[in-house]
Amino acid sequence: MGEMxxxxxxLGNEIAxxxxxxxxxxxxxxxxxAQETKGEAQNLKGEAKGAMGNKV
Structure with missing residues (x-):
């Protein structure tokens, strides 16, 4: 669930x-x-969680 x-x-931060x-x-x-960059980092964090089974 953390991934999503x-x-x-x-995505919200990128749009804003x-x-x-x-x-x-x-x-x-x-x-x-700055907010867009933060959103991109959050998205990457979510992808990493997905790849590692939410253990990040």
């Missing part, structure tokens, strides 16, 4: 980050890039 939870959180990157405000764009 991490992947879902990751992408939306923020469309802003005209440079600070908001930077926050969006």
């Amino acid at each position: 939870k991490d992947k879902a959180k990751g 980050g992408n939306a923020k990157q469309m802003s005209d405000d440079p600070k908001t764009r930077a926050e969006g890039k």
Whole structure:
């Protein structure tokens, strides 16, 4: 179950980050890039859990 939870959180952060990157405000764009990167890392964590049977 941890795998799917991490992947879902990751996807949410990637989507929110992408939306923020469309802003005209440079600070908001930077926050969006950071949030997208966080989402990508969460997704990778979920994939690792899946490959290792949720033991990570």
